[in-house]
Amino acid sequence: MQVTRYAPRGIADLRGRSGPPLALHYGPDAVVVVGGVPGSGKSTLLRRWDAPAGLIDPRATRLACQARMPAALPYPVYRPAVRLLHLLRTRAAFRRPGPLLVHDCASRWWMRRALAHWARRHGRELHVVLLAVRPAEALAGQHARARTAAPRTFRLHVRRTARLLARLERNGPAAFPGARSVLLADAPARARLAGVRFGDSAGPAGPGDPAGPGG
Template sequence: MAALSVSVPEATPRAGRDLRGHRVPELNYPARVLLVVAGIPGAGKTTLLKRLFPRPGVRLLDSEQARLRLSPYLGAVPYKYWRPLVHAAHYARLYRALRGPESVVVHESGTRAWATRLITDAARRADRRTHLLLLDVDPADALAGQEARKRRVRRSSFATHVRKWRDLLGAVADPAHRIHQGVATITIIDRPAAAALTAIRFDGLSLASSTAPAHPGPALLRAA
């Protein structure tokens, strides 16, 4: 089935689509933007990003990279004591990347409002637009994802992530919510939609031809 499309200027806030249940082979953003890929622990963000990147002209940042760099020096210490240092190193790398020539993709949970504000504020100061890509999965599937990667989050912490994720989706669904003021677009995908993606590009703003579900769905995003 051919994709529906609507023109959406890049600078227009509140632009975005719910693509859960759709199959879109490519997402295409403007060059030199910041793309935040978010989801609860175990959602599949790392799997998706490792499959689609690296790409020329794109800088991929994940706090796990900072953790791996510091672990030879601090690995003998329980991680909870040096986690703040990992986050500080991660955001320092992000600030440097935002001042470079590449498009930037950053891996985040999306469940820490302060971190999202910090990132979008840094992008704005670097004269970049921020786009959110939200990977929405069932908590049971996310727990299975944690088991598969042998990286389990504490039960209480995971419950907090799930609760805040639901709050985030509620905010996205409200056009008047302030979350729409700090970003150019918000796109929601699920696991099947993520699996169907073959590329995330940074040379326009469009969703390539899509296979839509049987029920009516949203128009897909396309812009010059």
């Protein structure tokens, strides 16, 4: 099946829409945040893309720290240090040239502001791909990967993501500060996201591609 070239702008809502596979196109130094609740398919999507871009993934930071810690030391003891290190690595990645993919839940307001600040400071376009899957589908995804979030943590992510989606409906991309585009995808639409490319301006979306308010 032919893959359609697609450059999201504003709010691009793919939820509930069928269509051909899409290759997302962004500028050469764009930062693309891939967000969603735990189990929504962020890691799977990033592996499928296999993009020639830098990748910031909190799991990689956690595993690197675990490798240096005594095996008997519980993760909650050094979790604050892991989170601080991840923030520092993310900030440092914005300084380096070239495209960047950021794996993040996107539900924390302070992290959204930090990403916007770093993008603005280093002259980068900021884009978001938000996997807005149903909670039951996300839970199934957690069980499939044999890595589950604590129930309280998961519920908190679900509530925060729901609030973010409501703000996006009301305010457009302004709900995610600094974002040039926010692409919303449910589980079927996620399967359409065949790849991501970075380069010169990709131009408008292809014929029949959806765009929500502000798109």
